[in-house]
Amino acid sequence: MHTSFDPSLPPPTIREEDCPFCAIAAAHPPFSPIDPPNPFPSNLTAPQSFVVLSTPALIAFLDILPLSHGHLLLCTRAHRPKLTDVTNPEARDLGGYIRLLSAALVRATGIADWNVVQNNGAAAAQVVPHMHYHLIPRPEIRASGRYRESFTMFGRGQREELDEDEAEHLAEELRQQIAEILREEQDEAESKPPKQKL
Numbered sequence: 402m403h404t405s406f407d408p409s410l411p412p413p414t415i416r417e418e419d420c421p422f423c424a425i426a427a428a429h430p431p432f433s434p435i436d437p438p439n440p441f442p443s444n445l446t447a448p449q450s451f452v453v454l455s456t457p458a459l460i461a462f463l464d465i466l467p468l469s470h471g472h473l474l475l476c477t478r479a480h481r482p483k484l485t486d487v488t489n490p491e492a493r494d495l496g497g498y499i500r501l502l503s504a505a506l507v508r509a510t511g512i513a514d515w516n517v518v519q520n521n522g523a524a525a526a527q528v529v530p531h532m533h534y535h536l537i538p539r540p541e542i543r544a545s546g547r548y549r550e551s552f553t554m555f556g557r558g559q560r561e562e563l564d565e566d567e568a569e570h571l572a573e574e575l576r577q578q579i580a581e582i583l584r585e586e587q588d589e590a591e592s593k594p595p596k597q598k599l
Contacts (some may be wrong), residue, residue, distance in 0.1 A: 417480045422531040425450040426460045426478040429599060435583040437576040449565055451572035454579060458494045461502055463572055465563045469538045471510040476533035481520040484532050502536055505578035512538040
């Protein structure tokens with residue numbers, strides 16, 4: 402099934418209690434990113450949600466209508482309609498986890514280029530009124546000889562439904578890559594000599 406964003410249509414009206422991102426956050430309690438649960442339940446929501454990160458403040462999961470393989474969403478656990486609605490601590494967490502998720506996405510997909518997109522409001526192509534970042538791998542289309550082909554951004558473009566079996570494996574790989582990166586960073590921090598006071 403193909404679907405695309407139609408800017409001529411009015412945005413959907415979603416009440417906070419009907420917000421699909423709030424439903425995902427409510428169904429998946431926080432877990433330690435360095436020690437994620439395995440196996441991980443993806444059938445706690447309908448449609449299934451393939452969560453890769455769940456902290457007390459944030460949750461990240463695969464987009465169910467991805468623009469490319471590995472398309473992730475990162476949002477606040479609390480319902481925040483736009484970026485200006487997030488708290489300062491949430492904003493700091495978002496910045497740190499965008500970096501971490503980006504690194505994990507590159508490792509898990511093998512795609513070295515990606516976009517980070519964040520839309521605010523219907524005119525900016527925000528479809529779900531719950532603040533979220535898109536992390537979208539950008540495979541090198543020209544390398545496969547398709548010089549005229551590309552996909553567009555900001556909610557527009559061809560999107561296909563997520564393959565659930567493939568998503569299950571990718572989400573597991575992403576959770577493992579996140580944990581591995583955190584362990585590597587922890588080991589690196591512990592191996593550095595303490596700074597001397599002057």
